[in-house]
Amino acid sequence: MKLGRDVTLAGLEVGLLTMKKGEFSRFLLNPQYAYGEMGCPPFIPAAATVLYEVHILDYLDSGQADAFIAKSSVGFH
Template sequence: SCGPQLSSQMNDVLGDGGILKEVVQSGEGPPVPENASVLIHYSGFLEYSDRPFETTTHFKYPQMMKLGRDVTLAGLELGLLTMRKGEFSRFLFQPQYAYGDMGCPPLIPAAAVILYEIQILDFLDSGQVDDFIAMSPEEQNDAPLSTLLEVVGTLRSFGNRFFNQSRYDNAKDRYKQVNLGRVSLCVYL
């Protein structure tokens, strides 16, 4: 559970008191980029509760979540952008960065302050992949080779990650995405 003692040890991420952060275990490397896909374990708690209202810690595999799509809480997305690979942190979100004045009955009461514990196992910078897939075939063919190689590398990382977790359907979908324009020439699976 968390109370004034915890919040007093936390850093004010935005300067408005809305998102407070405590790093429990430091990570390494660059922070999570916008539009990344993050591989995380997380648990969400009401401010003074020891029992999570949601958690992924019982899953065999961590969650792969795409920022801007799968991450729906503003505070959670902003918090993830401050984290690094391997980091474990706690975040305290005021209602405006969580479920708002209305809450989300029956689990989340009105104007609830929320605590999240988050561990980032890995992330993939998939923003460049998204941009490339949105291009026309002509634009893809005109893209620099370095961009193509980075896109292919990211997609292969996705595919290998899912394949290693025995998620064969997901892996097949990822590998299929690689066959776009010139990119199919650059794939070695």
């Protein structure tokens, strides 16, 4: 996923931006930072507080990610 584009939960994106390679974190997100008052039926109820557990194994900076995506999409149209 690419931060600023593919992450749809504000709280998760903010949390990911604080992490380093190899780090494990838990993020407990209030509804306004997760799925809001409507939730995501049928899996996430309305006004749900959600817990994400994230382990960052590795990542690329934005320029490296764009180059990787461009290179890996050649011939897959």
